[in-house]
Amino acid sequence: MLGSGIRYFDKVSSKPLVRHLIYSGSVIFFLGLILVPPVLGIAIKWNTLGEIFQSPSLMSRASSAIYASFTIAFLVSSLDLVAGLLLAWFVARGKSRWLNIIDTLADMPFIIPTVTLGYSALLFWSGPGGVSQLFGGNPLVSPGWLLIVLLHFAFSYPAVVRVIVGALLDYKVVYEEASRTLGAAPLTADRTVTLPILKSSLIAAFTLAFARSLSETGATVIVAGAFENGVVFIKNTRDLGQEGPMVFVSFILILTACLIYLVIRLLGTRFKVPMKRVWPSAERKLSDFKVRALRDSLTTAVFFVFVLVPSLFIVLPVVGAVSGGTLNQAFAGVGVWQGYWQSFLLSYFVATAVTVLNALVSLPMAVLIARKRWGSAASTTLDVLSNIPMIVPSVALGASMSIFWRNFAFIPEIALIIFAHLSITYPYFVRAMVAAIERVSMDLEEASRTLGARPFTVFRTLILPLTKYSLFAGAIMMFARSVDETGATLAVVTRVKTVPVLLVDWVKGTVPASSMDIAFGAGLLLLFSFIILLVLRLMVRGRY
Amino acid sequence: MVNVSKRFGKKIVAVDRVSLQIYDKEYFSLLGPSGCGKTTLLRIIAGLIEPDEGEVYIDNKLVNELPPEDRGIGFVFQTYALFPHMNVWDNVTYGPRVKAWEETKSERIGREMLEMVRLYERLDAVPHELSGGMMQRVALARALAAGAKLLLLDEPLGALDAKIRFELRYELRKLVKDLGLTAMHVTHDQGEAMAISDRIAVMRKGQILQVGTPQELYMSPQHVFVAHFIGESNFLEGHVVEVNEKGSVIELRGELIVRTSDKTKNKGERVVLAIRPEIFTVEKGRRRRLNSMPGYLERFRFEGTNIRYEVRLKNEDVVVIIRPALVGAWFDVGDEVTVSFPSDKSFVFTYPSKGLREELALE
Numbered sequence: 043m044l045g046s047g048i049r050y051f052d053k054v055s056s057k058p059l060v061r062h063l064i065y066s067g068s069v070i071f072f073l074g075l076i077l078v079p080p081v082l083g084i085a086i087k088w089n090t091l092g093e094i095f096q097s098p099s100l101m102s103r104a105s106s107a108i109y110a111s112f113t114i115a116f117l118v119s120s121l122d123l124v125a126g127l128l129l130a131w132f133v134a135r136g137k138s139r140w141l142n143i144i145d146t147l148a149d150m151p152f153i154i155p156t157v158t159l160g161y162s163a164l165l166f167w168s169g170p171g172g173v174s175q176l177f178g179g180n181p182l183v184s185p186g187w188l189l190i191v192l193l194h195f196a197f198s199y200p201a202v203v204r205v206i207v208g209a210l211l212d213y214k215v216v217y218e219e220a221s222r223t224l225g226a227a228p229l230t231a232d233r234t235v236t237l238p239i240l241k242s243s244l245i246a247a248f249t250l251a252f253a254r255s256l257s258e259t260g261a262t263v264i265v266a267g268a269f270e271n272g273v274v275f276i277k278n279t280r281d282l283g284q285e286g287p288m289v290f291v292s293f294i295l296i297l298t299a300c301l302i303y304l305v306i307r308l309l310g311t312r313f314k315v316p317m318k319r320v321w322p323s324a325e326r327k328l329s330d331f332k333v334r335a336l337r338d339s340l341t342t343a344v345f346f347v348f349v350l351v352p353s354l355f356i357v358l359p360v361v362g363a364v365s366g367g368t369l370n371q372a373f374a375g376v377g378v379w380q381g382y383w384q385s386f387l388l389s390y391f392v393a394t395a396v397t398v399l400n401a402l403v404s405l406p407m408a409v410l411i412a413r414k415r416w417g418s419a420a421s422t423t424l425d426v427l428s429n430i431p432m433i434v435p436s437v438a439l440g441a442s443m444s445i446f447w448r449n450f451a452f453i454p455e456i457a458l459i460i461f462a463h464l465s466i467t468y469p470y471f472v473r474a475m476v477a478a479i480e481r482v483s484m485d486l487e488e489a490s491r492t493l494g495a496r497p498f499t500v501f502r503t504l505i506l507p508l509t510k511y512s513l514f515a516g517a518i519m520m521f522a523r524s525v526d527e528t529g530a531t532l533a534v535v536t537r538v539k540t541v542p543v544l545l546v547d548w549v550k551g552t553v554p555a556s557s558m559d560i561a562f563g564a565g566l567l568l569l570f571s572f573i574i575l576l577v578l579r580l581m582v583r584g585r586y
Numbered sequence: 587m588v589n590v591s592k593r594f595g596k597k598i599v600a601v602d603r604v605s606l607q608i609y610d611k612e613y614f615s616l617l618g619p620s621g622c623g624k625t626t627l628l629r630i631i632a633g634l635i636e637p638d639e640g641e642v643y644i645d646n647k648l649v650n651e652l653p654p655e656d657r658g659i660g661f662v663f664q665t666y667a668l669f670p671h672m673n674v675w676d677n678v679t680y681g682p683r684v685k686a687w688e689e690t691k692s693e694r695i696g697r698e699m700l701e702m703v704r705l706y707e708r709l710d711a712v713p714h715e716l717s718g719g720m721m722q723r724v725a726l727a728r729a730l731a732a733g734a735k736l737l738l739l740d741e742p743l744g745a746l747d748a749k750i751r752f753e754l755r756y757e758l759r760k761l762v763k764d765l766g767l768t769a770m771h772v773t774h775d776q777g778e779a780m781a782i783s784d785r786i787a788v789m790r791k792g793q794i795l796q797v798g799t800p801q802e803l804y805m806s807p808q809h810v811f812v813a814h815f816i817g818e819s820n821f822l823e824g825h826v827v828e829v830n831e832k833g834s835v836i837e838l839r840g841e842l843i844v845r846t847s848d849k850t851k852n853k854g855e856r857v858v859l860a861i862r863p864e865i866f867t868v869e870k871g872r873r874r875r876l877n878s879m880p881g882y883l884e885r886f887r888f889e890g891t892n893i894r895y896e897v898r899l900k901n902e903d904v905v906v907i908i909r910p911a912l913v914g915a916w917f918d919v920g921d922e923v924t925v926s927f928p929s930d931k932s933f934v935f936t937y938p939s940k941g942l943r944e945e946l947a948l949e
């Protein structure tokens with residue numbers, strides 16, 4: 043049955059009309075379910091904007107919050123770029139086998155759900171059992187602006203390191219060697235040859251960190267205290283039912299994020315770093331082994347102190363919670379734990395549905411973009427549009443999307459969560475697949491066609507096997523992102539709650555949970571995420 | 587192919603109104619410099635690119651609307667395009683499998699093709715374990731196993747070492763001839779095209795300048811670029827001063843008078859005279875002969891089989907002369923010499939409207 047279905051589909055895939063229908067279907071799905079609803083949501087509530095213009099204090103709060111979002115994002119991505127570049131360099135170019143361990147550790151914050159990471163950072167920097175113990179018990183960093191910066195730095199860092207390590211491994215060292223044979227010191231070669239060649243990857247890493255910082259909600263709410271950036275403002279105004287201010291800040295954040303992304307995208311490649319000037323003797327001294335060793339040590343120290351330890355600090359209170367009896371309460375479903383398991387199942391059900399649905403409908407979109415099936419201009423436009431959900435703050439996206447979908451009362455809340463998660467995770471999969479398909483030489487595809495394979499056969503026998511790792515990596519990323527998603531979920535839910543939303547409620551005291559409960563709840567989310575990712579990884583490895 | 591054109595954007599005309607007929611079981615080469623449109627033309631035949639205008643026929647059947655998989659062609663890519671996730675056997679039997687041929691038939695053909703290219707013992711190897719020559723043979727076996735009658739070869743020897751390239755070109759031709767296939771071979775290497783082809787089309791800037799056997803192209807080039815690209819030529823500018831029943835008299839720069847057997851040009855017409863370096867006779871001192879041109883030896887290069895002389899003529903033009911190293915006397919730099927050529931062994935072309943340099947440019 044399946045075989046004959048595939049054969050039939052193979053056969054009809056030669057017809058241009060069938061191919062156009064598949065591609066159009068994918069684009070319609072993207073526009074209809076992901077891109078247009080938030081825009082319409084803002085349009086529907088446009089008339090409520092008067093509310094904020096009539097209140098100078100609200101307007102002042104909103105402006106400060108928006109300003110804080112962008113300054114924090116800019117500061118964090120700049121710091122991430124510098125620190126991440128140094129660690130990536132150390133990992134990619136170093137020869138010690140210990141670097142493999144550092145490389146793996148650098149990925150750790152990746153797999154930690156951001157609400158867990160947020161609570162972990164809060165405990166580490168502000169909690170009585172954290173780093174404050176070294177400073178007489180007073181909180182070293184109180185919840186607020188600085189703690190948001192430290193938190194965003196920690197969770198954006200692995201993404202930056204991963205992008206730059208990838209670029210460095212792909213980079214042809216022969217350019218650097220040519221520069222060295224022409225008399226350049228190692229640092230001069232790195233600065234004048236390697237870095238300019240890696241410019242697009244550096245821009246991509248910066249953009250990614252910027253978008254992550256701008257968008258992150260759940261963990262930010264946990265560490266913000268009374269401080270408001272854009273996403274915290276949206277959450278607070280939504281909780282108070284102030285639609286006008288919420289729509290205003292959502293609109294400004296979405297618009298500004300899109301504009302910044304467009305500027306980076308359009309002007310990024312033209313931007314030239316003034317790298318030509320060389321200071322031979324100074325750079326030769328800075329290339330010295332001792333200086334490099336000092337630099338690498340400082341880089342590793344920054345990674346441990348500001349990224350790894352705050353991210354994994356949650357393990358200590360989790361162990362305390364287990365020994366303190368929270369484990370029994372949790373599994374007995376007593377007290378605050380009554381709702382936890384329901385939320386838990388909901389989180390993983392949503393993540394599974396979103397992963398399967400997005401993988402199916404976004405694959406044709408990835409092919410359309412990577413292979414420029416509708417021409418270069420259409421490909422670039424779709425590429426830019428499909429990235430938008432990743433760069434706009436998820437809570438803003440969720441809020442505007444929620445306004446639109448609530449006009450259809452028959453749609454259940456769980457469907458709204460799925461729609462929101464589809465939007466948020468869509469670019470992760472499309473980006474991964476576009477990059478993977480672009481790496482498959484067109485020669486292979488054309489060779490396959492000349493040997494008699496029909497378009498769908500080419501896809502089945504060539505594109506899928508050659509991109510399977512990216513496909514599974516993209517799916518895993520989507521799954522993890524969906525389990526972790528807080529901002530958009532906060533904005534669309536009223537009755538049901540996913541685990542991250544529940545944890546935010548626990549931390550903010552909406553539900554009377556003890557710190558042991560919170561730590562254990564966050565730890566469980568981390569543990570299950572880790573187990574599922576591990577199982578998926580083993581499944582992929584076993585099968586292929 | 588009838589009037590086939592292909593443009594990329596508004597400015598680039600990759601193929602410009604090309605009409606071409608290739609005969610059954612013929613080994614045909616498309617020869618031209620890089621960027622002349624030969625690969626685009628090949629891809630149009632394969633159906634990998636749609637032409638903007640014109641018709642493509644295979645076996646007298648219009649195939650413009652047919653996708654590549656239905657054209658019955660085999661395509662060998664310059665990079666071989668062996669599927670990296672499949673071993674040699676899976677690569678070679680890919681065509682039969684995707685065409686859903688019977689398993690026994692697919693296996694028989696796969697085995698035959700691999701035996702033919704002498705790689706049956708490497709059927710478990712993955713592409714990156716093979717040498718360039720082996721990969722080329724697997725790519726060929728794969729194209730043939732899919733049942734192709736028309737083999738399209740896009741610089742199939744381009745990525746190989748000179749020695750292997752030299753050996754494989756004859757192997758390739760023999761295989762095509764033994765199997766009774768029709769082949770269209772794209773190359774920029776004139777030696778390869780001359781050695782391997784029944785006929786050659788010389789392309790430049792999207793147009794076919796001349797189609798002919800290797801001998802015809804070498805002995806009777808119809809275009810100044812063909813005289814330049816096929817073999818080697820000296821180009822001397824002049825104008826026709828007389829046309830008679832024996833041919834024409836041409837005055838070169840510096841009032842040098844030469845005679846040719848060409849009668850196609852008119853008196854007073856500005857022309858370019860092309861003379862192959864191996865046609866010249868070179869003698870020491872001043873000699874008075876037909877088409878003799880005095881000069882002195884400016885440069886000398888020993889090339890093994892041949893000696894290459896560069897002689898600066900009295901009119902300041904420099905001509906290249908190639909003589910067998912083991913025949914005749916050698917000359918020294920600075921020697922006064924006389925070079926001459928037979929009147930029926932030169933080619934006369936109308937002076938190009940855009941200038942000679944532009945007409946000979948490879949790009």
